[in-house]
Amino acid sequence: MGAYFVLQIDWKSDEAKREYVRRLSNMIEEHGGDFIIASSDFRVVEGEWKPGLLIVIKFPTMKQLSAWYDSPEYRSIREFRLDNSRSDAVIVEGD
Numbered sequence: 001m002g003a004y005f006v007l008q009i010d011w012k013s014d015e016a017k018r019e020y021v022r023r024l025s026n027m028i029e030e031h032g033g034d035f036i037i038a039s040s041d042f043r044v045v046e047g048e049w050k051p052g053l054l055i056v057i058k059f060p061t062m063k064q065l066s067a068w069y070d071s072p073e074y075r076s077i078r079e080f081r082l083d084n085s086r087s088d089a090v091i092v093e094g095d
Helices: 014-031 062-069 072-086
Strands: 002-011 034-039 053-059 083-092
Touching: 002 014, 002 062, 014 034, 014 053, 014 062, 014 072, 014 083, 053 062, 062 072, 062 083, 072 083
Parallel strands: none
Antiparallel strands: 002 053, 002 083, 034 053
16 A cells, blocks of 8 residues: 655745755655655645645655655755745555
8 A cells, every 4th residue: 555745835935945846856766755746736626725836745655655754864854844834744545
């Protein structure tokens, strides 16, 4: 069963958004993950979603996703994101 990291982000600046995506892209594949979605082109059809960027990353297992999320490499990128945006994230298993 796959594991997904789902993130909606409202960035403080376009520069911060570009930097986060660049840094994130460089490490996802190394941890066995694949970008499913990384887009600002969306249409809200229900609720009050307001992400400036929606990211969905798939990992083969929850163990691999957790290893990536808890890694020192991602920790610094996560701190950068939290300092430069308002965001919400969930981790979910599924196929």
